[in-house]
Amino acid sequence: MLRLSALYRYPLKSGKGQALQQVGLDKLGLDGDRRWMLVDEPSGRFLTQRAFAHMSQLSAIWNNAGGLTLSAAGHPTLDVPLPGSDAELRGVTIWRDTLRVPDAGDEAAAWVSEFIGKPTRLVQVPVARARTTASGYGKDDDKVAFADGFPLLLIGQASLDDLSQRIGRPMEMLRFRPNLVIEGSEAFAEDGWKRVRIGDVELRVVKSCSRCILTTIDPQTGERSADRQPLTALEAYRKEPDGVMFGQNLVNDGVGRLEVGMPLTILE
Structure with a gap:
């Protein structure tokens, strides 16, 4: 079964992440994100x-x-x-x-x-x-606060596990600053999703997320990886014309509440 295994909010852009058990959503994604x-x-x-x-x-x-x-x-x-x-x-x-x-x-x-x-x-x-939100993706009235481009970012836990195995050491999920982490899927299954539902909230998958040098910063210490990981590994097998992709950007349709443990249903 696919389930929401973690929720993260980042009240200040580029500040520390905050793990949540439950949270509401408004027009701009997670409340306070x-x-x-x-x-x-x-x-x-x-x-x-x-x-x-x-x-x-x-x-x-x-x-x-x-x-x-x-x-x-x-x-x-x-x-x-x-x-x-x-x-x-x-x-x-x-x-x-x-x-x-x-x-x-x-x-x-x-x-x-x-x-x-x-x-x-x-x-x-x-x-x-x-x-x-960025032109050409989603709907004309989709809005975003101070996130780079879209209200929500989703990553499958299996995708991170696959990346960690290739690097040879565990990578922290917070390097990638997702809002939603999903368990129960195969690695990079989220790349093929178009619409999903978690609880009563429907979400549209609008664009893969291109990754930058920020992922090389250890969220616990603030130090950059001397070997430039995980970007080096991602460039070897996740590089596309628009960049190195890891995770999916989403827009929520409507408001509601999310809670860790809720099932995820693939609608399309």
Whole structure:
């Protein structure tokens, strides 16, 4: 039987992942997932582990009011409230998208600037200001918060096991930052799925996920792999014209709740 074996949320883009037992979904995917982001203060350009590997050690816990609690070794804990309707809007850029979103204020900016090591702002995206997903995939009204391109990422546990066997040591699932992990399928079976249902939620599989240097960062230590794994292994057998593929991007149709242990049904 196919089942949902793990759920992960990443409240801050490129921050630590948070394992969940259950979670709701809204128009932008998992409640609280990648609704916050760090940006370079002068340019508004988004910041990630690709350039700042120590972001993997930044804990950002989302609360039910939509706020965020920031913590990291050597830094005091900071509770950041959800920006109000009167919050300053800041122009930001994420990949090719530009948008204006609420800024979290100067206290949060001082904290994240100290952590990053240069002037940085913390911003949040409400549903009404979310981006549209990549053109040519999904539907015209599909939306995404600060995830790279799509609201949800699914990976089969067997796919990771296959990769780990090829490398010769276990790879952590969190290197790939999925939201949904599925057990009971063959390796890379998810590549052939088009529509699935978990609980009462239907999800569309819209695009394979191309992987980058971020996967070489150990999520526990923040150190990069000296042998460039798992990218080196993936390039040998998962390379396509659009990149090295591992995992599937999804969009949820409608809202609902997910819980670890729920069965997954392949609809198409």
